Amino acid sequence: MAENRSEAGAQPVHEIYRLSNKRVWVAGHRGMVGSALVRRLKRENCHILTATRQEADLTRQQEVERWMEKEKPEAVFLSAAKVGGILANDSHPAEFLYQNLMIASNVINASHKMGVEKLLFLGSSCIYPKLAPQPITEDALLTGPLEPTNEGYAIAKIAGIKLCQSYRHQYGCDFISAMPTNLYGPGDNFDLETSHVIPALIRKTHEAMTGGKKELVIWGSGTPRREFLHVNDAADALVHLMKVYSDEEHVNVGSGEDLTILELAQLVALIVGFEGEITTDSSKPDGTMRKLMSANKIRALGWTPSIPLRQGLQEAYAWFRENQQ
Numbered sequence: 541m542a543e544n545r546s547e548a549g550a551q552p553v554h555e556i557y558r559l560s561n562k563r564v565w566v567a568g569h570r571g572m573v574g575s576a577l578v579r580r581l582k583r584e585n586c587h588i589l590t591a592t593r594q595e596a597d598l599t600r601q602q603e604v605e606r607w608m609e610k611e612k613p614e615a616v617f618l619s620a621a622k623v624g625g626i627l628a629n630d631s632h633p634a635e636f637l638y639q640n641l642m643i644a645s646n647v648i649n650a651s652h653k654m655g656v657e658k659l660l661f662l663g664s665s666c667i668y669p670k671l672a673p674q675p676i677t678e679d680a681l682l683t684g685p686l687e688p689t690n691e692g693y694a695i696a697k698i699a700g701i702k703l704c705q706s707y708r709h710q711y712g713c714d715f716i717s718a719m720p721t722n723l724y725g726p727g728d729n730f731d732l733e734t735s736h737v738i739p740a741l742i743r744k745t746h747e748a749m750t751g752g753k754k755e756l757v758i759w760g761s762g763t764p765r766r767e768f769l770h771v772n773d774a775a776d777a778l779v780h781l782m783k784v785y786s787d788e789e790h791v792n793v794g795s796g797e798d799l800t801i802l803e804l805a806q807l808v809a810l811i812v813g814f815e816g817e818i819t820t821d822s823s824k825p826d827g828t829m830r831k832l833m834s835a836n837k838i839r840a841l842g843w844t845p846s847i848p849l850r851q852g853l854q855e856a857y858a859w860f861r862e863n864q865q
Contacts, residue, residue: 553842555784559615564581564588565591565608565613567616569590572725573774576726576727576775577617580778586615589613596608598620598642599642599643601649604650605653608650614656617660618661619662621643622635622640622693637695640692644696645699647659658716659714661700661717661718662778663720665792666686666694669682669683674832690827709788716790721792721831722766723774725770726772728856730864732744737766744756745812755819756814758819759821759824764827770855772847776846777843781838796835797832799849806818
């Protein structure tokens with residue numbers, strides 16, 4: 541078996557699943573995470589499978605089963621999801637709950653029926669209780685109430701985790717789950733109505749700078765703390781987990797470091813070149829006040845991130861400028 545070396549002094553981690561020469565389906569390949577996975581998997585000597593919505597609507601069971609029966613994937617990265625920020629989640633909870641439940645149910649069940657060797661389900665850090673102890677360890681799941689503004693999305697992701705655990709327990713399926721922190725990078729969504737905090741800040745700050753504005757207003761008090769991970773690091777972590785991990789409990793995927801939203805806005809302003817005043821709008825929701833996930837488990841499995849936040853933000857801003865239209 542091949543080995544992956546972890547941090548200095550740690551024991552080597554053995555590969556238990558080989559992606560080489562396998563038919564690997566990236567479900568959701570057009571999304572930010574899915575496209576990063578496709579880029580990363582090109583180094584694995586595997587046959588990458590993708591399906592557009594026209595080829596297989598993942599919310600439709602028959603379409604998923606028909607496509608999988610035809611293409612016969614041996615490994616699946618389930619990164620497809622309906623995603624959005626606080627505003628989108630809070631405004632459209634039914635769509636976030638229904639669509640994500642259907643995607644998870646259909647792909648996981650069909651993977652069992654079609655004999656997929658290994659599946660990795662991609663969740664979200666919002667699965668954890670609103671007031672979970674920090675940093676959040678994997679066993680905090682279902683120990684308290686969720687953040688109300690994205691409860692629908694969180695419940696769908698929790699259901700996906702439980703589906704993987706249930707198929708593993710009942711049928712012996714090698715289905716695992718990973719919970720990434722807040723991701724950003726190339727391919728992100730910069731629509732202010734539906735975007736997450738980093739792309740929203742990048743766009744608002746860029747428009748304030750190019751428009752010659754003297755003030756940039758950010759949502760909330762600016763005091764909530766958030767953790768961020770570049771999507772290329774996340775893709776690398778997911779491929780690593782597919783190769784070295786096989787157990788029931790999900791695994792956090794994060795940087796292990798956080799900062800306040802105000803500090804983030806100041807860093808983005810520095811990168812963009814905005815020199816005006818940054819003010820806060822406390823009439824807008826803060827969401828969870830802190831959400832830092834423990835990275836101890838994935839570190840012990842031999843993986844650490846390689847892209848510092850400032851470098852990653854510079855790359856994300858460069859991508860935004862090249863792809864504004």
